[in-house]
Amino acid sequence: MSQDLPTTSYALLGLLTFGDDLTGYELKQRADRTLRFYWVSPAMSQVYTELERLTDHGLVSPREAGPNQKSSKYRITAKGRRELTRWLEEAPAGFPTLKHPVALRLLVGHLVDPSRTRALLRSHLDELAAHRADLEGVRESLVGRDAPGDAFRYPSLVADWGLEYLAGEQAIIEKLLQRLDEEG
Amino acid sequence: MSQDLPTTSYALLGLLTFGDDLTGYELKQRADRTLRFYWVSPAMSQVYTELERLTDHGLVSPREAGPNQKSSKYRITAKGRRELTRWLEEAPAGFPTLKHPVALRLLVGHLVDPSRTRALLRSHLDELAAHRADLEGVRESLVGRDAPGDAFRYPSLVADWGLEYLAGEQAIIEKLLQRLDEEG
DNA sequence: GCGTAGTGTTCCTGACTGGAACAATCACCC
DNA sequence: GGGTGATTGTTCCAGTCAGGAACACTACGC
Numbered sequence: 001m002s003q004d005l006p007t008t009s010y011a012l013l014g015l016l017t018f019g020d021d022l023t024g025y026e027l028k029q030r031a032d033r034t035l036r037f038y039w040v041s042p043a044m045s046q047v048y049t050e051l052e053r054l055t056d057h058g059l060v061s062p063r064e065a066g067p068n069q070k071s072s073k074y075r076i077t078a079k080g081r082r083e084l085t086r087w088l089e090e091a092p093a094g095f096p097t098l099k100h101p102v103a104l105r106l107l108v109g110h111l112v113d114p115s116r117t118r119a120l121l122r123s124h125l126d127e128l129a130a131h132r133a134d135l136e137g138v139r140e141s142l143v144g145r146d147a148p149g150d151a152f153r154y155p156s157l158v159a160d161w162g163l164e165y166l167a168g169e170q171a172i173i174e175k176l177l178q179r180l181d182e183e184g
Numbered sequence: 185m186s187q188d189l190p191t192t193s194y195a196l197l198g199l200l201t202f203g204d205d206l207t208g209y210e211l212k213q214r215a216d217r218t219l220r221f222y223w224v225s226p227a228m229s230q231v232y233t234e235l236e237r238l239t240d241h242g243l244v245s246p247r248e249a250g251p252n253q254k255s256s257k258y259r260i261t262a263k264g265r266r267e268l269t270r271w272l273e274e275a276p277a278g279f280p281t282l283k284h285p286v287a288l289r290l291l292v293g294h295l296v297d298p299s300r301t302r303a304l305l306r307s308h309l310d311e312l313a314a315h316r317a318d319l320e321g322v323r324e325s326l327v328g329r330d331a332p333g334d335a336f337r338y339p340s341l342v343a344d345w346g347l348e349y350l351a352g353e354q355a356i357i358e359k360l361l362q363r364l365d366e367e368g
Numbered sequence: 369g370c371g372t373a374g375t376g377t378t379c380c381t382g383a384c385t386g387g388a389a390c391a392a393t394c395a396c397c398c
Numbered sequence: 399g400g401g402t403g404a405t406t407g408t409t410c411c412a413g414t415c416a417g418g419a420a421c422a423c424t425a426c427g428c
Contacts, residue, residue: 006414007285014292025376038287043416048377071376085295093285093304095311101191101277103222103345108198109338111269117338120277127279154293154301157363161287161356168352172345179341190383209407227385232408255407 004091005053008042011035012050013059013076013084018152021063021073024048033138034155037131037162059083106176114180121177125170132166135159188275189237192226195219196234197243197260197268202335205247205257208232218339221319221346243267290360298364305361309354316350319343 015030016022022030024047031041042050051074054060059080062072076084102124109117139159142152199214200206206214208231215225226234235258238244243264246256260268286308293301323343326336 007283007288008415011288014288017292017295023376035288035291038282038284038291040281040283040416043418044376045378045380045417046415049415081295084292088289088292088296089300093289093308095315096282096284096286097224098222098280098282099191099224100222100280102280103342104191104195104198104219105272105277106338106345107219107222107342108201108268108272109341110335111201111265112272116273124277131279150294155291157293157360158287158291161290161360164356164359165352168349168356172348172352175348176341176345192384207407209405224384227387228407229386229409229411230384233384 004087005057007039008046009050009054009059010084010087011039012042012047013054013080016060016074016076017081017084018155021075023071023073024051025071027051027074034142034159037135037138038158054080057083118177118180121173121180125173125177128166128170128173132163132170135162135166139163188271189241191223192230193234193238193243194268194271195223196226196231197238197264200244200258200260201265201268202339205259207255207257208235209255211235211258217322218343221315221322222342238264241267302361302364305357305364309357309361312350312354312357316347316354319346319350323347 012027012031015027015035020026024044028041028044028047031047035041051060055062055074059077060074061077062074064072102120105120106117139156142156142159196211196215199211199219204210208228212225212228212231215231219225235244239246239258243261244258245261246258248256286304289304290301323340326340326343
């Protein structure tokens with residue numbers, strides 16, 4: 001494997017390193033629960049595309065559906081684990097990319113009435129609070145579990161990171177709102 | 185215009201509301217300088233695709249290249265301004281999406297040696313500092329300018345937002361590093 | 369026995385990235 | 399004056415990816 005796969009492949013591969021075999025559907029759920037705070041959760045269709053790709057490369061293998069199961073679960077192979085580790089060690093991380101629709105709208109705030117901009121920021125605050133509640137739930141569910149090799153330590157760290165990030169953004173938006181109120 | 189264009193269209197359209205006519209190339213530069221901190225900067229090829237689309241919809245119009253100019257500059261039309269305003273008022277903002285390669289790697293940190301993870305975080309700190317210096321430059325260049333209707337007030341606000349965000353992330357990463365050091 | 373919510377998968381369209389390729393202009397140095 | 403390299407400027411292509419529609423099967427309550 002000399003060439004990197006798309007990052008989404010490694011993200012999904014990573015979700016399979018915590019000891020569970022997952023179907024495409026479960027993988028998507030797992031991504032929505034844990035990954036989406038730091039990496040845009042791939043569309044359902046994309047998950048299946050990736051599983052096919054990963055199977056072709058021998059990085060995961062389907063455990064054929066038994067008589068009781070609806071569909072096949074995927075397990076990461078030894079080669080998959082090696083490739084993921086190689087990627088972690090060799091591929092440079094690059095900088096985060098962000099699509100922030102609220103910031104984008106604020107940037108052209110001069111086109112609309114200031115009251116509208118304030119409403120936008122207030123509704124963003126609400127969404128931040130909801131997001132934070134979600135992530136707190138995730139964090140708690142992680143603390144309870146254990147996995148081979150203390151694997152859940154890092155997801156916990158990342159969840160804490162996310163929570164602090166959200167708290168920070170809340171504080172920033174509140175300050176911005178205050179400035180908008182004061183400056184008229 | 186009953187249907188929304190892709191968000192990238194509005195982002196580029198927004199860059200044309202600050203009083204300058206820009207070529208595709210200049211538009212890309214502008215996006216790299218100001219937009220990229222909040223909205224992933226579109227590829228060069230995408231900028232030209234968008235300009236074509238916006239022209240087709242009558243939202244921008246090319247000012248034909250005079251004898252001294254290399255290429256045509258684009259100006260936002262009255263219709264373009266109306267459409268951007270309509271979008272601001274009608275289209276819901278949605279939640280930010282993030283691709284954070286450092287968080288993604290930290291999530292599967294159990295696969296590699298902890299020293300490698302620490303090195304990853306430290307190098308991210310360096311990048312954050314560089315990013316912050318860039319953004320400080322942008323912020324200063326905004327303060328000096330003025331535009332019709334106090335248009336640069338909002339980009340200044342957004343730049344402040346970005347700076348606080350970066351400072352916050354720096355603090356979080358430093359705390360994470362400390363925890364990794366303490367816990368072994 | 370019937371609706372509806374959840375599980376599970378596939379397909380298609382269009383958005384978007386990244387890189388390669390091309391060409392013209394300008395500055396600089398030898 | 400001629401090379402060399404950076405900057406401006408644009409186009410094309412392959413492949414990634416998102417979003418939504420469509421489909422089917424199972425479980426549960428009424």
